[in-house]
Amino acid sequence: MTTETSLLAGEETLHHTMQNYHQVLRRRLIWIGVLLLAILASLILDFTLGPAGLSLETLWNTLLSPESVDAGTRVIVWDIRLPYALMALVVGLSLGLAGAEMQTILNNPLASPFTLGVSSAAAFGAALAIILGVGIPGIPDQWLISANAFVFALFAALMLDAVTRWTQVSSAGVVLFGIALVFTFNALVSMMQFIASEDTLQGLVFWTMGSLARASWEKLGVLSVALAILVPFSMMSSWKLTALRLGEDRAVSFGIDVRRLRLTTLLRISILSALAVAFVGPIGFIGLVAPHIARMMFGEDHRFYLPASALVGALVLSLASVASKNLLPGVIIPVGIVTSLIGGLTLRGFSAGYPKNKVIDNLNIAALPRGEITVLLGPNGCGKSTLLRALAGLNKGQGEMWLNGEDLMTQPFARRAKNVVYLPQSLPAGVHLHVLESIIVAQRASGGLHSASSEAEIMHLLEQLGIAHLAMRYLDQLSGGQKQLVGLAQSLIRRPALLLLDEPLSALDLNYQFHVMDLVRRETAQRNIVTVVVVHDINIALRHAQHALMLKQGALVAEGQPDKVITPATLAKVYGVDGRIEHCSRGIPQVMIDGLTGPALV
Numbered sequence: 001m002t003t004e005t006s007l008l009a010g011e012e013t014l015h016h017t018m019q020n021y022h023q024v025l026r027r028r029l030i031w032i033g034v035l036l037l038a039i040l041a042s043l044i045l046d047f048t049l050g051p052a053g054l055s056l057e058t059l060w061n062t063l064l065s066p067e068s069v070d071a072g073t074r075v076i077v078w079d080i081r082l083p084y085a086l087m088a089l090v091v092g093l094s095l096g097l098a099g100a101e102m103q104t105i106l107n108n109p110l111a112s113p114f115t116l117g118v119s120s121a122a123a124f125g126a127a128l129a130i131i132l133g134v135g136i137p138g139i140p141d142q143w144l145i146s147a148n149a150f151v152f153a154l155f156a157a158l159m160l161d162a163v164t165r166w167t168q169v170s171s172a173g174v175v176l177f178g179i180a181l182v183f184t185f186n187a188l189v190s191m192m193q194f195i196a197s198e199d200t201l202q203g204l205v206f207w208t209m210g211s212l213a214r215a216s217w218e219k220l221g222v223l224s225v226a227l228a229i230l231v232p233f234s235m236m237s238s239w240k241l242t243a244l245r246l247g248e249d250r251a252v253s254f255g256i257d258v259r260r261l262r263l264t265t266l267l268r269i270s271i272l273s274a275l276a277v278a279f280v281g282p283i284g285f286i287g288l289v290a291p292h293i294a295r296m297m298f299g300e301d302h303r304f305y306l307p308a309s310a311l312v313g314a315l316v317l318s319l320a321s322v323a324s325k326n327l328l329p330g331v332i333i334p335v336g337i338v339t340s341l342i343g344g345l346t347l348r349g350f351s352a353g354y355p356k357n358k359v360i361d362n363l364n365i366a367a368l369p370r371g372e373i374t375v376l377l378g379p380n381g382c383g384k385s386t387l388l389r390a391l392a393g394l395n396k397g398q399g400e401m402w403l404n405g406e407d408l409m410t411q412p413f414a415r416r417a418k419n420v421v422y423l424p425q426s427l428p429a430g431v432h433l434h435v436l437e438s439i440i441v442a443q444r445a446s447g448g449l450h451s452a453s454s455e456a457e458i459m460h461l462l463e464q465l466g467i468a469h470l471a472m473r474y475l476d477q478l479s480g481g482q483k484q485l486v487g488l489a490q491s492l493i494r495r496p497a498l499l500l501l502d503e504p505l506s507a508l509d510l511n512y513q514f515h516v517m518d519l520v521r522r523e524t525a526q527r528n529i530v531t532v533v534v535v536h537d538i539n540i541a542l543r544h545a546q547h548a549l550m551l552k553q554g555a556l557v558a559e560g561q562p563d564k565v566i567t568p569a570t571l572a573k574v575y576g577v578d579g580r581i582e583h584c585s586r587g588i589p590q591v592m593i594d595g596l597t598g599p600a601l602v
């Protein structure tokens with residue numbers, strides 16, 4: 001009887017234990033569901049929040065019926081928000097999974113792609129492309145930095161793999177080797193920074209911040225395919241990886257080929273981390289922190305630990321993306337400091353010039369704001385007009401040119417011309433055409449339809465510019481200032497997203513200079529467009545512009561608010577003059593020139 005009682009008690013204990021175990025499994029599945037719901041909520045926030053806020057209804061209509069919304073909303077959702085938000089998820093999944101597997105095979109809770117040199121190697125590869133233009137032959141310019149970063153990240157990961165194969169090297173030795181890689185590649189990057197020019201240095205610093213703003217459908221597709229292929233192999237290895245956590249000898253006694261397991265796992269880690277870092281730059285804490293959070297929530301049963309690490313990584317990076325849009329009102333900073341492509345003009349590695357003379361070389365400019373005037377400053381021959389003509393597509397340019405989330409360099413010229421309008425310094429002489437006719441021509445030639453409503457729009461524009469009384473005057477009867485206002489009307493009637501004005505104040509008297517700049521500022525703000533103006537008068541820049549770029553010999557010397565860009569130091573460096581900034585009685589800054597700092601610039 002005692003034996004039967006013991007058996008019954010044992011069965012009850014076993015049944016109770018299995019019930020508890022299955023409850024634990026159910027709780028883990030519920031937590032997986034909670035993570036998925038949290039990711040969905042974060043994804044919706046990432047879609048809707050930003051400089052251009054979107055309602056859920058607008059988002060839903062844009063996703064299901066794009067033709068029911070305006071073109072601007074379609075661009076924001078499909079070309080900016082979707083790839084940006086989805087890239088946050090995919091990169092988070094990749095880094096979270098890679099970090100969990102790396103911590104397991106190295107038996108070290110501090111292991112991650114960032115701490116073991118993979119990200120540092122990628123940064124060095126990017127530095128070679130950005131600063132020296134060195135890369136894999138045949139790779140298109142827009143992929144050169146990513147390709148270099150991928151190759152060097154993969155190289156570092158394979159070096160880690162080679163070290164793990166040495167039987168005399170422990171897991172601690174592998175970690176020490178990874179830390180040595182970090183210091184080695186960081187030293188190489190520092191050396192590259194030391195020899196870099198100011199503009200290439202800016203480009204490298206921008207890349208190393210780690211930015212989801214580099215997201216594109218092509219990059220998203222590559223990383224998604226890699227995940228879809230590699231995740232099943234990770235899950236098939238989950239039991240073996242869990243066994244490895246019991247100790248290497250015990251795993252071997254279970255019949256597991258530990259060296260093969262480490263090799264295949266590190267290969268997956270190499271591909272995922274190298275692709276993620278290559279596409280968005282270094283984002284350090286995801287691969288380190290996500291596995292720790294997952295371990296606390298799910299334990300180390302890798303059937304749950306691996307997918308949970310990936311999901312936590314995706315959630316953390318998605319929330320970071322959301323937060324980056326709200327830390328500073330109206331500004332998106334990288335995920336860490338995420339740089340936004342929404343709402344402005346951004347140049348990356350942009351070069352322009354002539355077949356035997358590259359005037360602009362590897363120019364990097366952060367997003368120029370919409371609704372504000374950006375002045376382009378610099379001495380004669382520094383590349384101001386060349387840059388404007390290249391932005392307009394009139395001169396050949398290379399690199400990336402993003403406007404409101406679209407890379408204009410990949411667009412046909414006709415499509416670019418609908419968004420980018422270039423106004424040269426002057427109209428041709430002797431054009432015997434009515435002012436009204438010239439504006440109708442500008443509207444029709446760019447694809448606009450002529451109608452009674454368009455005529456009313458033209459007359460309203462002429463009234464806004466104060467030249468309605470000139471509508472039936474011939475162009476060859478106008479003064480220089482009147483012609484510039486007509487040219488401005490021809491530009492604005494095309495409703496540009498980017499307005500490029502090349503020395504619009506040349507040959508104008510003081511009255512017209514003030515009048516033209518005042519109108520340009522007003523129209524820029526009302527139409528919420530990006531306006532770039534080449535001017536020579538620095539005091540006009542200080543008075544009328546909200547943003548400034550200063551060039552010297554095709555390189556960017558300074559960028560920011562005009563009163564921060566125009567300083568005695570930059571005046572001496574760029575113009576070779578001894579200048580100072582004084583404020584008038586109304587508080588407006590003025591440049592005073594006391595003399596030259598050297599010979600005249602020729």
